Amino acid sequence: MSSSPLAILHETFGYEQFRGPQQAIVEHVVAGGDALVLMPTGGGKSLCYQIPAIARQLDGHGITIVISPLIALMHDQVGALHEAGVKAAFLNSTLSFDEALDVERRLMRGDITMLYAAPERITTPRFLDLLDDLLARRQLSLFAIDEVHCVSQWGHDFRPEYRALTVLHQRYASVPRIALTATADALTRADIVERLQLEEAQHFVSSFDRPNIRYTIVEKKDATTQLLRFIEREHDEDAGVVYCQSRKRVEEVAQMLCEHGINALPYHAGLDAKLRQTHQDRFLREEGIVMVATIAFGMGIDKPDVRFVAHLDMPKNIEGYYQETGRAGRDGLAADAWMVYGLQDVVNQRRMIDESPAGEEFKQVMRGKLDALLGLAEATDCRRVRLLKYFGETSHACGNCDNCLEPPQVWDGTEAARKLLSTIYRIQQMSGISFGTGHIMDILRGKTTDKVNQFNHSTLSTFGLGAEYSEQQLRGVLRQLIAIGGVAVEGEYSTLCLTEGSRAVLKGEVPLMLRASLSGPAERKPKREKAAAKSAVVAALDDSAQTRFAALKTWRAEVAREHNLPAYVIFHDATLAAIAALAPQTLGNLEGVSGIGAKKLEAYGEAVLRVCVGAAD
Structure with missing residues (x-):
């Protein structure tokens, strides 16, 4: 050689x-x-x-x-x-x-x-x-x-x-x-x-761009229902990965998907090693499996036909997000990176950093990385431009992310932010203690609750001052305030406190432009044609070629089982499609087909010819 x-x-x-x-x-x-x-x-x-x-x-x-x-x-x-x-x-x-x-x-x-x-x-x-x-x-x-x-x-x-x-x-x-x-x-x-x-x-x-991946980030309302709707509408019977932060959540989501007829398997470090390996093998070797996992799953997964990666909890940073979403669409065909996130995700990630035993320098870097991911999630412009910019790459609007496909409406949340911060300040002055998100928003929106009455907070000057804002809007404001360091979340009960960064927001020096709704566009998005990505590889084949393609896939599955290997290791779908279109009659016809080297031609050439001839009978 x-x-x-x-x-x-x-x-x-x-x-x-x-x-x-x-x-x-x-x-x-x-x-x-x-x-x-x-x-x-x-x-x-x-x-x-x-x-x-x-x-x-x-x-x-x-x-x-x-x-x-x-x-x-x-x-x-x-x-x-x-x-x-x-x-x-x-x-x-x-x-x-x-x-x-x-x-x-x-x-x-x-x-x-x-x-x-x-x-x-x-x-x-x-x-x-x-x-x-x-x-x-x-x-x-x-x-x-x-x-x-x-x-x-x-x-x-x-x-x-x-x-x-x-x-x-x-x-x-x-x-x-x-x-x-x-x-x-x-x-x-x-x-x-x-x-x-x-x-x-x-x-x-190389360029970090994966143009075949569509990035979508929606506001978290009922995450499991949103996930189920997403899979049923756009990825029925497709292979996918769903990432959750906790082992318990993994188990719950996998069970929920199974109850709705989706072939889902759990994967996390708490499972028996043998069962974990069995689930991974099934994901690699079978079609249409959805793996629900913690980030313990995924590194080195070479499965080319993963059609979607979904996040039910926000990752720690853009690197993790990019690495995990990158497991979709390795074959170059259309794939989705879909994520729901909300205020609690931001709070949880901040707390994990703040409470870690790491040094302050490390924590500062991690906060910066989290802020970059929050910026991506809250973005109203092209998500791909933001993502690539993080890795030092200049690009232009992609036309294949949720913001490009349906530009979101924006509103000026600066005044709402000032009212929120004023409420936190006045509560601290009056009561000498800090309170959590729900109570702050109740005061600002003028809701009389037992806790409001208990602490006499209806007498605050900001009580009812933000009645025109919905809870959803105020949560969006809080996410951005936490993201830019204008508010700190502290302690076991996630109470809100002012920071050094609060002053500039209170003075109106830091504008906050927010999405009118992160969830609306994704829910209104029309359903794509079913299995568009899967059929793309065979879309150009005529009826007889599609018959050959189906026969070749069946043969490939048998060979893969015999060799105890994933089917794509034998031949990728693109190689089978090329063979099906060619309708080869001799070994010489197979030479030059992408993905068929000398050893594979020798090992499988005759069998491939027999399958193609048999499919025509």
Whole structure:
């Protein structure tokens, strides 16, 4: 086999040409350069180290070590490489002692191109001894560090074990490294470079834009009902992921969806490990499964046909939001990123930061990241522009987010904010204690309640001063005040207090422009044609080609079950659609079809021909 990257891309992986910056990255790493790669989910990051690994081994440089954080990801990626004819293996806790020993022997024989292992294993004395032996034999070719944002305390998924990977540069300085992630702002990138000593690495930063994803954020009223309506109207029988903050909420939402006929499964760290793995396998291998999960689920999930990602609770920051929503539409077809959020989400996230044992510098950074996400949620302009700007990328209105599709009405909430702050101030003066959101709004709207009477708060000068505002409007004002630091939420009972930032708002120096309603547009949005995204890949096929496509999917499912792999590892839908349109008669007809490399042609070519011929009978 040729060691040319383009030849490997074609012969092994079945693609005619590189996408975006892939070729520049591959050529740089093949030549022995260090690289930091930021590429969105679905952008083809894996090929950026898999092709150099193959090319460098063919050129006599030896073996590539891939650091990967999750066992499930290792299994699927190694399985996919085997399907492509690449000698790959993993070392993790699922192997018996004898199986692990066999992998180590193969490693020493040079019978492996890529070895996947978790960071915890990489830094053990036994593994480092293996690496020392490989280096002594000049058979240590490359280190690929996947999900590298985990090394940074500023990242959304910090894992302390990644910090120990500094040993790779200290101990094996002559071995090139490629570090890859889909999500990292400027602060996180700088931390990655410093922690892993990647100062000499060339940076390759792709566009963060995922134009096929439609971003929608609606005001939380009855979150589960809103979710159910969203799925039933727009994603009936589609695969999706629903993120919740707590394990209890995950269980409740999964049960609710099942009761309404939606094939949903729970996933969180409190479940038995075996059951968790079973649920993940079903999600990857079956169609139309909705996974309801905490953020414990998702990293490394390569399922291409996830049609929606929904958040019932607000993430901690934009990086987390971007990473999680990026799991939708990896196949490039239309997908949705849908989120509900409300005042309590803001309060909860603020409290978690304030009550954490972290230092004040860390808390300040986390507050800034949360504020950026709140800004995205409250935005009245294009959400994609806001999202990309956070990552330092300039763009223009996308035409494919809720704000672009149905521009929201806005109103000036500055005066309402001043009245709210005045009420908080006067209550503090009068009673000497702080109160929560509901009581503040009752006073401002002039509602006589038991608590209002108990504390004689109807005598306050601001009582009834905001009677013209709805509770929904005032909650929107409070969200923005909390977001800009004009109000603090304190203590076990989430009481509202003034801050240094309150003064500028009270003086009218800080205008607050708010959405008239965050929930209205999303609820009025007309239903899309059912399964539009799913049918897009076969929309151009005539009736006979669609019959072939359906037969090929059935065959693929059987092969995937036999190999214990997700169906997309065998062939993606786009490859099956191309075959169905081609109606091949010979193996030669299949050469050049995107996604069919030499090994897959040899392994499946004859069977594919039989399926296509059989579908015509």
